[in-house]
Amino acid sequence: MAKRDQMLRLIHISNLLQSKKNVGATYDEVLNYLEEKHYSNGFDNDLAFSEKTFKRDRDLLWELFGIEIQFKRSTMTYQIVEDENLEQSKGVFDNLLLVNAYRQTADHSKIMLFEKRQASGLHNLEGLIYAIKNSKLISFNYTKYWDGIPQRKVVESYAVKEFRNRWYLLANENEGKGFFIKTYGLDRLTDLEIHNKTFKNIETDIEKLFVNSFGIVSTPGETPRKIVLSFDPWQGKFVKSLPIHHSQKTLVENDEEFRIELTLVPTYDFYQELLTHAERLRIMEPKSVREEYLKFLSVALEMNEKDKKF
Numbered sequence: 001m002a003k004r005d006q007m008l009r010l011i012h013i014s015n016l017l018q019s020k021k022n023v024g025a026t027y028d029e030v031l032n033y034l035e036e037k038h039y040s041n042g043f044d045n046d047l048a049f050s051e052k053t054f055k056r057d058r059d060l061l062w063e064l065f066g067i068e069i070q071f072k073r074s075t076m077t078y079q080i081v082e083d084e085n086l087e088q089s090k091g092v093f094d095n096l097l098l099v100n101a102y103r104q105t106a107d108h109s110k111i112m113l114f115e116k117r118q119a120s121g122l123h124n125l126e127g128l129i130y131a132i133k134n135s136k137l138i139s140f141n142y143t144k145y146w147d148g149i150p151q152r153k154v155v156e157s158y159a160v161k162e163f164r165n166r167w168y169l170l171a172n173e174n175e176g177k178g179f180f181i182k183t184y185g186l187d188r189l190t191d192l193e194i195h196n197k198t199f200k201n202i203e204t205d206i207e208k209l210f211v212n213s214f215g216i217v218s219t220p221g222e223t224p225r226k227i228v229l230s231f232d233p234w235q236g237k238f239v240k241s242l243p244i245h246h247s248q249k250t251l252v253e254n255d256e257e258f259r260i261e262l263t264l265v266p267t268y269d270f271y272q273e274l275l276t277h278a279e280r281l282r283i284m285e286p287k288s289v290r291e292e293y294l295k296f297l298s299v300a301l302e303m304n305e306k307d308k309k310f
Helices: 004-019 027-040 051-065 084-105 122-133 206-210 233-241 268-275 287-307
Strands: 069-072 077-080 136-143 150-163 166-173 181-185 189-198 225-231 249-253 258-264 281-285
Touching: 004 027, 004 051, 004 077, 027 051, 051 069, 122 136, 122 150, 122 166, 122 189, 150 181, 150 206, 225 233, 233 249, 233 258, 268 287, 281 287
Parallel strands: none
Antiparallel strands: 069 077, 136 150, 136 189, 150 166, 166 181, 225 258, 225 281, 249 258
């Protein structure tokens, strides 16, 4: 297990090489950057780093995060090889940086202000990951919000997925029926039991199930649609800095509007996202998505109009 200073070093190496992805960095540039970060992170001892250490760190980045660093002899520089693992590791690195920043605040709890409303269920995350890695059957009580009645589930777990600060278990119910991945919110899951019995893992591309989705509803077999949205320039800056979906493409960016194209299957979660932009959004196409969005607005308007009577 990598220690705190080593894990921070891995993050800093990755961040440096990502910032210089087109030109790379020499060993001396990596060393100077790490020394600067070492002292700024509160370490008062000298940085223990050598070319041999750098080699071990590169191996660890590949082993732990699937991040490959190659040496370009013509320029004597190190560069990150771009692939999907790099994008996935960013979320993990961001959380590690948050933990380290929080540690540096010491007793100054008012320096970093965290969101007060946090979803529950993360205490089960470690056990679920163990079950997934070892193909162990699990069981738990699951309570749907709309009926409030706990039901005992026995499932084959395949992955966990985050969406809007909530974590979800993706699993196949062990009922002898056809294979189908269902989604379970960890905040509604209690009394988790990991069984000794294992199941035969069916080779499944979980990410592919959600590639055309927004949120936690998988859309296998459904045809994605091209959706064109227009925002006012001010709102567009937020949409540009935090894309709505990985398929987002910028079509127009000027003083009048910020227009994008998305390719996805519109789901309930997607329409909820559109509602957060409300008066700063115009749905250009397709007409069917615009009409469905207007239905949501109409229902909200009707509910609030009723309240005027009270």
